[in-house]
Structure formats: C-alpha cells, structure tokens
Amino acid sequence: MILPPSSRIRLRAAADPARGKALAAALTARNWREAAVIKQTDTSSVLGALITVGDQALPVIAKSRLVASFPDAVKAFVRSSSLDRQRSAATWLLANDFPAPRWYVHLSGIADGLHVQTLFVQAIRGNTLLTALQADIPAAQAIREPLGVCIGRLLLANRLHADLKPSNMVLAGSRPMLVDAPLRTIRPFGRGRALVRMLRDLSLEPSGLGITHPDHWLDDVAAYALRTLWDRPPAAAAVAAVIRRVTTLVAARGNTSPIHPPRQIDHYPCI
Structure with missing residues (x-):
C-alpha cells in the first residue's frame, strides 16, 4: 500500500x-x-x-x-x-x-x-450519488436539478469535469459535492461535446455495475444543464438529441465495468 x-x-x-x-x-x-x-x-x-x-x-x-x-x-x-x-x-x-x-x-x-x-x-460524510442511484432513489431524484445546474455552470465557465462519475459526488446538503474533480479548460464552441462527455461519464459507471438510472433521470439532468447554459428552457428535441449522443457513446464503449470498483466508506477510524 x-x-x-x-x-x-x-x-x-x-x-x-x-x-x-x-x-x-x-x-x-x-x-x-x-x-x-x-x-x-x-x-x-x-x-x-x-x-x-x-x-x-x-x-x-x-x-x-x-x-x-x-x-x-x-x-x-x-x-x-x-x-x-x-x-x-x-x-x-x-x-x-x-x-x-x-x-x-x-x-x-x-x-x-x-x-x-x-x-x-x-473528508465529506454522506452517500455518493452512485449509492443513491442504487439504494436511495428519492435522494437521486432530488439531486437532478442541482446537478444539472452544476454542469451548466461549469460549461459557462468553459470547464469540463473529466471524470464526472457518480462515485465522485457526495450528496451532502442541497448540492452535489464534487469530491474528485479533474478539470480541463474548453473553448466555448466545445461546450456541446463537453456536456455529452459529462453525461456519458454519469452513465458509464452505473451501467458497468448493473445499476439503472430512474426513468428520465439523465434527460432531466441534461435539461437543467442546457437551461443553465442557454438561460432559457431547452426544447424537448434538443434534450433528446443530447441523450441520443450519450447513449451512442455508452454503447460504443462495450464493457463499462470499472477497473477499480468504488467503495462507499461509512466509518473513518481514529488514528
């Protein structure tokens, strides 16, 4: 070790x-x-x-x-x-x-x-988003808007979170805590690709572990992100187009099982 x-x-x-x-x-x-x-x-x-x-x-x-x-x-x-x-x-x-x-x-x-x-x-106490998607659906549903707003604000700042998987977020309070956030700078014209990339990362880890999102969960996150980015509600067709691109990317990855399965730690020993 x-x-x-x-x-x-x-x-x-x-x-x-x-x-x-x-x-x-x-x-x-x-x-x-x-x-x-x-x-x-x-x-x-x-x-x-x-x-x-x-x-x-x-x-x-x-x-x-x-x-x-x-x-x-x-x-x-x-x-x-x-x-x-x-x-x-x-x-x-x-x-x-x-x-x-x-x-x-x-x-x-x-x-x-x-x-x-x-x-x-x-160290932040609380369930990860991955745990919520698996065992606490109401908490996962409640985080859709704050998560979408967070993604939209990152895009407005021309930033890409390069590993936005659910195990990298802790549900502590009303907003998702980004406990591991590798950031990359993007150009404004790259925001669309960056949005698809982050939504893909939200999907890959659960998919590889056999966990399914609640119905329309990812669609709602995408809609809140686009609303924040565009400062107006997105058309349903725009959201659907983004989700199609995400679905295509996830399918193209084949086996999405994580190399290092995440662990939920609920107790930290005193040392």
Missing part, C-alpha cells in the same frame, strides 16, 4: 500557510496502515481517517501517489503532477462557489523507502 510520507517531508503547499507546517506534522505522524482503504493500486492509494489536531477532530482523506519514474519526477518538479492538478481544481471550484471539499496540505517525502506525494483533503 502507498502510504503518506513519514521522513524527509517537504511542504509543497498549504491552504493556510500559517498552520501548514504544524498541520503537516500532525497529519503525517499517524499509523496510516489502520486507516480505511477507499482505493488502492500499485502506484496510488486513497485512505480515510479521523484525526485529532489540537482540539479539532478532522475527517481527512489522504491521496497518495508514487513518484516512480523520471517523467513523474519532472511533473512533480514543475508542479503539474496529478495531485498538483487536483489541488488547483479544488481551489478553483471553491473560489467559484462550487461545492467541493477543502484541501489542507500537500506534502512530498519518503514512505517505506518510496518517494511519494500526498494531498490531504477534507
């Missing part, structure tokens, strides 16, 4: 520079082997835990990535690694009033003899 650094720790960035070093020390001096494993691969891990820092209990997600190759090292040096991009995306989302978790500190260092980077972010 890829763990957060425990030696030769260097602070790459801190949301609150005044607290950064103290917070970095508190977050790394933990037995992360006892944390909840949300996701792990040969080169990365996502771990969750509840950590006491001073008089505050912080639910924290530790996203760690192995710096294993020369290209990885170059990206880390010029601050364009995947975690650098995630940090920048979270900063942009919060600055533009999108619901997203706060990030605390971004570190690099050594863990078990390996060079790693770790981004510590706020």
Whole structure:
C-alpha cells in the first residue's frame, strides 16, 4: 500500500500557510496502515481517517501517489503532477462557489523507502450519488436539478469535469459535492461535446455495475444543464438529441465495468 510520507517531508503547499507546517506534522505522524482503504493500486492509494489536531477532530482523506519514474519526477518538479492538478481544481471550484471539499496540505517525502506525494483533503460524510442511484432513489431524484445546474455552470465557465462519475459526488446538503474533480479548460464552441462527455461519464459507471438510472433521470439532468447554459428552457428535441449522443457513446464503449470498483466508506477510524 502507498502510504503518506513519514521522513524527509517537504511542504509543497498549504491552504493556510500559517498552520501548514504544524498541520503537516500532525497529519503525517499517524499509523496510516489502520486507516480505511477507499482505493488502492500499485502506484496510488486513497485512505480515510479521523484525526485529532489540537482540539479539532478532522475527517481527512489522504491521496497518495508514487513518484516512480523520471517523467513523474519532472511533473512533480514543475508542479503539474496529478495531485498538483487536483489541488488547483479544488481551489478553483471553491473560489467559484462550487461545492467541493477543502484541501489542507500537500506534502512530498519518503514512505517505506518510496518517494511519494500526498494531498490531504477534507473528508465529506454522506452517500455518493452512485449509492443513491442504487439504494436511495428519492435522494437521486432530488439531486437532478442541482446537478444539472452544476454542469451548466461549469460549461459557462468553459470547464469540463473529466471524470464526472457518480462515485465522485457526495450528496451532502442541497448540492452535489464534487469530491474528485479533474478539470480541463474548453473553448466555448466545445461546450456541446463537453456536456455529452459529462453525461456519458454519469452513465458509464452505473451501467458497468448493473445499476439503472430512474426513468428520465439523465434527460432531466441534461435539461437543467442546457437551461443553465442557454438561460432559457431547452426544447424537448434538443434534450433528446443530447441523450441520443450519450447513449451512442455508452454503447460504443462495450464493457463499462470499472477497473477499480468504488467503495462507499461509512466509518473513518481514529488514528
């Protein structure tokens, strides 16, 4: 398992520079082997835990990535690694009033003899949209308009969420929380393709797991997105055209089973 650094720790960035070093020390001096494993691969891990820092209990997600190759090292040096991009995306989302978790500190260092980077972010409690589509249909239905508005606002800002799958959204409050949001800049004339791409991503993961959307659920999300983008209600034919393109793309993918099946974590251990 890829763990957060425990030696030769260097602070790459801190949301609150005044607290950064103290917070970095508190977050790394933990037995992360006892944390909840949300996701792990040969080169990365996502771990969750509840950590006491001073008089505050912080639910924290530790996203760690192995710096294993020369290209990885170059990206880390010029601050364009995947975690650098995630940090920048979270900063942009919060600055533009999108619901997203706060990030605390971004570190690099050594863990078990390996060079790693770790981004510590706020853990958000609640069901993912994927869980809601499977087991809480009223909650999934209630999120259609806020989700469509969120997609429309991203398009108005010329941004594409490049992995808008339901397991990357937590239903915490009245709007979907974008807990993992790789963003790309698009041109205004690319908004149509970007909309189809994001709706496709909303469909692929449930399809691969045998979960079906409620009737007209995706149509409604598309309609709210277009209404936000165009500042007027879209014609039914326009929504139908978008959904046809989405359906074609999903069918073209064939097997849509996720490589790493998502996990719903309901309890974070104290470490």
